[in-house]
Amino acid sequence: MIFHSLDFIAFFAIMLIAYWRLPLRAQNVLLLVGSYLFYGWVHPWWPVLLCVTTLVDYWAARRIFELAPARRSPILAPRAPTPDPRRKAWLWSSLAANLGLLGFYKYFDFFVANVAAAGAALGWHMSPLVLGLALPAGISFYTFQSMSYTIDVYRGHAPARTNFIDVAAFVSFFPHLVAGPIMRATNLLPQVEQERRFDVAAVRGATVLIVWGFFKKLVIADNVGVIANKVFALQQPDFYVLWAGVFAFAIQIYADFSAYTDIARGVAKCYGFDLIKNFERPYLAAGPADFWHRWNISLSTWFRDYVYIPLGGSRRGPWRVGANLMMTFLASGIWHGASWNYVLWGAYHGLLLVLARGFSAVRMPAMLRPLRMLAMFALTCVGWLMFRETEMQQLLADFQLSPAASTALDRDAGLYLCGLTLLYSLPLWIHDVCEEFVRLEVSAPVAQAVACGVMFAVILVMRSQTALNFIYFAF
Amino acid sequence: MAGPVQSLAIVLAGTFLIPLGLRILNGALPGADVRDSYLPTVETPRPREPFDQEAADNVRAIQPHYAVIGDSMAGIRIDPLQLTRLTRTRVVGLFHPGSPVAYWYLAFKNLVARNQLNEMRGAIFFFRDDQLTTQVQVTPGVLDRVAKDMEPELDRVLSANRFGAFSDVYRVARRVYQYDRTRLWLEPLVVRAPAEVVSGDPAALAAAINTEVFALERLRGFAASDLAQGSGAALDVASTVENSLLPEIIRLADEAGIRLAFIRVQRRPAADGPPPQSDALKAYTAALRAYLESRGAYFHDDWGDPDQPLSAYADGDHLNSAGKVRYTERFAERHARFLQ
Numbered sequence: 001m002i003f004h005s006l007d008f009i010a011f012f013a014i015m016l017i018a019y020w021r022l023p024l025r026a027q028n029v030l031l032l033v034g035s036y037l038f039y040g041w042v043h044p045w046w047p048v049l050l051c052v053t054t055l056v057d058y059w060a061a062r063r064i065f066e067l068a069p070a071r072r073s074p075i076l077a078p079r080a081p082t083p084d085p086r087r088k089a090w091l092w093s094s095l096a097a098n099l100g101l102l103g104f105y106k107y108f109d110f111f112v113a114n115v116a117a118a119g120a121a122l123g124w125h126m127s128p129l130v131l132g133l134a135l136p137a138g139i140s141f142y143t144f145q146s147m148s149y150t151i152d153v154y155r156g157h158a159p160a161r162t163n164f165i166d167v168a169a170f171v172s173f174f175p176h177l178v179a180g181p182i183m184r185a186t187n188l189l190p191q192v193e194q195e196r197r198f199d200v201a202a203v204r205g206a207t208v209l210i211v212w213g214f215f216k217k218l219v220i221a222d223n224v225g226v227i228a229n230k231v232f233a234l235q236q237p238d239f240y241v242l243w244a245g246v247f248a249f250a251i252q253i254y255a256d257f258s259a260y261t262d263i264a265r266g267v268a269k270c271y272g273f274d275l276i277k278n279f280e281r282p283y284l285a286a287g288p289a290d291f292w293h294r295w296n297i298s299l300s301t302w303f304r305d306y307v308y309i310p311l312g313g314s315r316r317g318p319w320r321v322g323a324n325l326m327m328t329f330l331a332s333g334i335w336h337g338a339s340w341n342y343v344l345w346g347a348y349h350g351l352l353l354v355l356a357r358g359f360s361a362v363r364m365p366a367m368l369r370p371l372r373m374l375a376m377f378a379l380t381c382v383g384w385l386m387f388r389e390t391e392m393q394q395l396l397a398d399f400q401l402s403p404a405a406s407t408a409l410d411r412d413a414g415l416y417l418c419g420l421t422l423l424y425s426l427p428l429w430i431h432d433v434c435e436e437f438v439r440l441e442v443s444a445p446v447a448q449a450v451a452c453g454v455m456f457a458v459i460l461v462m463r464s465q466t467a468l469n470f471i472y473f474a475f
Numbered sequence: 476m477a478g479p480v481q482s483l484a485i486v487l488a489g490t491f492l493i494p495l496g497l498r499i500l501n502g503a504l505p506g507a508d509v510r511d512s513y514l515p516t517v518e519t520p521r522p523r524e525p526f527d528q529e530a531a532d533n534v535r536a537i538q539p540h541y542a543v544i545g546d547s548m549a550g551i552r553i554d555p556l557q558l559t560r561l562t563r564t565r566v567v568g569l570f571h572p573g574s575p576v577a578y579w580y581l582a583f584k585n586l587v588a589r590n591q592l593n594e595m596r597g598a599i600f601f602f603r604d605d606q607l608t609t610q611v612q613v614t615p616g617v618l619d620r621v622a623k624d625m626e627p628e629l630d631r632v633l634s635a636n637r638f639g640a641f642s643d644v645y646r647v648a649r650r651v652y653q654y655d656r657t658r659l660w661l662e663p664l665v666v667r668a669p670a671e672v673v674s675g676d677p678a679a680l681a682a683a684i685n686t687e688v689f690a691l692e693r694l695r696g697f698a699a700s701d702l703a704q705g706s707g708a709a710l711d712v713a714s715t716v717e718n719s720l721l722p723e724i725i726r727l728a729d730e731a732g733i734r735l736a737f738i739r740v741q742r743r744p745a746a747d748g749p750p751p752q753s754d755a756l757k758a759y760t761a762a763l764r765a766y767l768e769s770r771g772a773y774f775h776d777d778w779g780d781p782d783q784p785l786s787a788y789a790d791g792d793h794l795n796s797a798g799k800v801r802y803t804e805r806f807a808e809r810h811a812r813f814l815q
Contacts (some may be wrong), residue, residue, distance in 0.1 A: 006641035064632035111710045204486050212491060241688060349514050388736035412680055413675050419669025446484035453493025454487055460494055461661055 001041040002470070003263045013040065020198050028169045028192060031271070035174035039138070046136045047172075049105075053098060054171045056144045058164055059360070060094035062154040063087075065160030087154060094150040100343040102143045105133055110338030138178035140335055144302055146171045149185035149305060161213040166192050175267040179260045179470055181278040181298035196272030206269035208448050213262030215455040216428065221256035221402065223424045226416050232388055239401040240414025244292055246385045247418055250377075252357030253384065257296070257469045281432040283380070286372040288352040291380060299335075303328050321357065326350040332458060336387070340373050341395060346384040352379060476588045480716040511549045513626045514632035516646050519655040524619035531654070534586050538597045540564040541814065542587045544579045548573040548740045550603035551793040552802045561807035562814045564596075577613045578630055579623040581718040597734040600724075603709055604752075604793065605743065608719040614677045619702060628723050638664055640753070649734050664783060710755045712762035725770050736773040736813050741765075741783050741790045749779040773813050 001008050013036045019205045040047040067087045103111075109130050118474055149167070152158040161167050171190045176182075227323035231245025259276040268275045278297050285291035292300045308328040308369055312323050326347065334348020363373065407412075422429075435441075443450055477485060512518035534542075541564060543553045551571035558566045569582045581597055600607075611633060622629075634642035649655055668676035728735045739760060740751045748750070764774045777783060782805050787798030794802055807814065 005639065007639060009642075085643060090498045200483050204479070204483045207483070207486050230689055236688070236693070238688075393805055408688060409680075409683055413684045415673045416669050417682065419672055420666065423665060423669060440800065445477055445485040446489075449489025450493065452490040456490050456495055457494035457652075457654075460652055461497065461647070461657045462665070 001038045003037075003260065004214060005266075006056060007322075008038075009010075012267060012270075013205045024195055027196070028165050030176075031192075032165055032169045032172060035169070035172035035177060038174040039172065043134075043136065049101060049136055049139065050142060051168075053101065053146050056097040057094055057150045057171070059308075060097075061160040061167075062162070063090045064150065064154050065402060069157075071451070080429075088143070091150060093148060093152045094390060098143045098147045098356050101140055105135055105139060107334075107338045108133070136384040141180050141182055142171055142177060143415070144284075144335075145182050145225050146289045147183075148182070148302065148306065149189070152185050158189070161193075161307055162194075162281070163190065173268070174275075175264040175271075176261075176275055177262075179257070180296070181261055181264070181276050182302050183275060183298065187276070191273050199272070202269045204448070206266040208442070208452060209262045209266035209269070211455050211459075212431075213259040214264060215259075215459055216262065217470070218459050218463035219261035220425050220428055222466060223462070224251040224387055224421045225256070226464060226466050227421055228252050228388070231417070234466050237396070238406050238413045238414065239399075239403045239411035240406050241417065242385075242398055242401060242414075243381070244414040244417035244421065246381050246388070248421040249388045250283070250381050250384045251428070251473055252422055253387075255313045255425065255428055260470050268474075281436050283377050284373055284432055284436050285376050286374055287367050288349065288356040288379070291376060292349070292353070299332070299416070303332050303335075307331055307367040325357075329353070333337045340385050340392055341390050344392075345383055348383050348386055404457045476570055483681065488520055494654070497657045498653050501653050504660055513618075513622045513624060514613075514630045515625075516630050516642055516649075517637055518615050519659055521615060521659065523622075524616070526623055527620040530620070531586050531590055534567055535590050535592065536565055537565055538568040538592060538594050540594055541566045541599060542583070542595070542597075543567070543599045543601070544569045544582055544587075545601035546570065546574045546578075547793060549599075551789075552601065552740065553599075554799060554803045557800065557803045557809060560685040561804065561812075564814065565594075574617065575613050576602070576611060576720055577633070578618055578621060578725055581618055581626065582627065583722060583724060583728055586760060588674055588727040588733060593733065595733050597736060598728065599738060599813075600795075601738050601740055603740055604756060607721060607737070607763065608712060610711070611719055629720070632718060632720055632723065639666040644780075666747060710759040711754055712759055712766055716763075716766055721767070734773065734813070735771075736775070736810065737763075737767055739774075739776045739778065740792065741777040741780055742783050744783065744786050746785055753776065775808075775810065 001011060011034070015030065019030055022030060036050070038194075039050060044154070046199045064087045067084050067090070073242065112128040112130065116126050119126055149170070153160045166189065170192050172183065173183075173188065173192075187413070225248070228245050228249040231241055234241070237245065256277040261275075265275045265277070276298055280294040281297040282291055285294050309322055310326040311327060312320055313324060316324075327350075329345060329346040329350030331346070332349075333342045333344070336342040385398060386395065389398060395413065403411075442448055506577065512521050512523065531765065541558075541562075543549055543555060543558070544568060548572065549579070550568065550572065553568060555566045555568040570581075571578055571582075571587060579600055581720075582746075587595060587598055599683075613633065618626075618629075631642075638645045667677050667681070670680045674680040741775075744750050760776055760778075767774045783794075783798070784803065787794050787801065789795040
């Protein structure tokens with residue numbers, strides 16, 4: 001089920017009415033059933049995988065917790081990790097099951113195709129077994145969320161839960177199931193377990209978030225997405241047209257992904273949950289590290305806590321720190337998709353961070369901040385070209401394009417497409433600049449009513465006629 | 476100060492009432508007097524080309540026995556005059572390059588099934604792969620010449636495809652807010668604004684961008700340029716056929732006593748044999764055949780036909796002129812039972 005469908009709006013309304021009439025335990029059961037219905041709406045077999053992941057992590061976390069010595073409380077309180085090898089075995093079993101499932105669905109064909117290509121290069125010709133499996137939406141998100149639960153129990157950051165319904169509701173919570181934000185057990189599970197109250201003020205805030213999310217998706221992301229898709233359908237785009245397409249894609253992916261997060265946060269608020277903010281005006285970042293503090297925050301902090309820090313983080317020498325950063329971002333790249341362009345994108349951002357660390361001692365005057373923002377946005381766009389262009393040959397050709405070879409028509413077309421993208425995305429820029437510099441917050445009910453009414457009117461009139469899926473559904 | 480409940484009520488009221496201002500805007504600006512389309516649920520009100528009555532009259536004057544319907548896949552394979560000679564019947568071709576299945580449906584309905592053709596025996600549809608059930612949507616305007624004033628069955632199918640079970644909600648929303656009328660004048664302004672900044676002749680720039688920068692021959696394979704989407708639903712006959720136009724075509728044919736034939740054309744073959752096709756597409760074709768044959772239609776799949784080697788093709792999936800002559804000959808022989 002997708003957010004921008006009346007199926008979802010009907011589902012959301014019915015669930016909400018039933019939900020607030022039930023006691024806590026029944027609310028969680030309803031959330032679980034509703035989440036599985038939401039996830040299996042188009043592909044009824046997808047919830048089977050979700051259930052397998054949940055069962056594996058529920059069981060592994062319990063075994064890990066039970067094997068820990070010095071139980072202090074019968075209600076399963078958190079404790080420090082111990083070197084018991086069986087605990088580690090259970091943790092690795094959980095990780096293997098989760099990553100195995102993810103790897104099988106997401107990377108199997110990529111792996112065998114590359115093995116076959118490498119074999120062919122060495123003179124061993126084989127016909128690879130390509131499964132062509134459809135990737136279940138959200139598998140990368142819920143797998144990471146579920147894994148974090150087991151790891152947190154292993155580390156002693158969270159107790160294992162005995163109530164399967166609570167754990168399953170945490171893993172499958174429908175507002176953020178398909179495209180995040182990736183919530184930690186330490187944050188979301190206590191919310192699942194505690195009594196929730198219907199908060200009218202929260203629903204008002206949620207309404208603004210949801211309308212703003214729909215506006216970003218239907219008016220901004222889908223309209224500029226059409227421009228990006230057209231440009232990336234060209235065999236040999238011109239320099240100006242290509243970079244106009246990259247600019248459109250930069251706006252599309254931010255508007256699209258942050259729209260999903262805003263709608264997810266708004267929907268969750270209506271059910272009494274707080275999901276974390278996943279974006280903090282990323283295109284106003286003044287450097288690579290700043291960008292990753294603002295972009296897909298839940299994923300970047302996941303990689304920080306479960307990959308970068310275990311690798312040693314920033315605690316060792318500069319070479320080791322650089323290697324840790326590169327490994328973390330390579331993993332982040334491959335997380336996005338089974339294709340070399342994502343690996344390249346990850347490596348590129350890793351390299352940017354390494355270079356930025358190298359220059360971190362250089363102090364820049366505050367008045368240069370707008371220039372640094374502009375430079376970072378340009379660097380981010382270079383990354384988006386690697387992200388969007390899945391064919392490596394084409395990517396190489398794209399980087400060799402020169403403005404000198406452009407015709408006047410190509411230049412005008414590029415400028416026109418940039419202008420159109422800018423026009424569609426103007427509300428997004430205004431919103432972000434106001435939040436960043438003026439700290440302007442629309443909180444008066446009348447102002448919110450006007451904002452929502454105008455946004456709804458613009459959605460009705462200017463929504464794209466081409467309905468595009470949320471980009472991160474593909475990951 | 477309003478309480479929390481009043482505050483929420485204000486926000487909700489603003490959200491749903493402010494867009495009613497679109498009606499006032501529409502009344503004050505041009506474009507408000509355009510009539511509803513023949514597809515009122517799915518199309519914006521717009522000026523339209525009239526129904527091609529002359530074409531309908533011509534077909535009626537011929538009183539054909541068979542009508543061959545489709546896009547260039549049919550037009551580049553079947554020569555109606557040659558087929559007329561070979562079968563000693565009267566055959567008309569209702570071809571329109573690049574036309575969607577909705578166009579074929581309207582051509583069949585308005586030029587054949589409901590055009591007083593007393594000697595009509597069969598209609599033959601040519602299609603590619605999953606075109607009949609999954610590529611139902613239309614670009615505004617392409618159906619104008621074959622559409623009557625209202626096309627309620629087509630409107631229902633298109634709205635069901637686009638809006639699912641909630642097409643009535645969309646219909647009511649369109650009537651209440653009249654947002655389509657606003658779109659009619661506002662969207663061109665938005666799209667034209669950057670062109671006016673960039674060029675002294677915005678209309679010429681827009682036309683050149685469409686016909687030169689994004690010319691068809693400059694595009695690459697769409698599958699490669701689109702982000703991978705994990706959906707297997709599109710190739711499922713069971714989930715798509717009831718929302719397609721096939722049931723309506725079959726109903727019309729039954730009503731008019733016309734037999735139906737569906738010919739799936741072979742796409743451009745490889746140098747060493749027929750073109751590759753996925754297991755999903757093979758399964759889809761088998762299910763489509765079963766569906767159509769169970770409803771009395773004739774079905775033939777050209778895939779793997781040894782008489783259609785690569786040398787018979789011109790560009791893309793189109794046959795060359797010699798290939799067309801040969802195809803029409805073989806068509807008359809192979810489907811002689813249907814053409815009796």
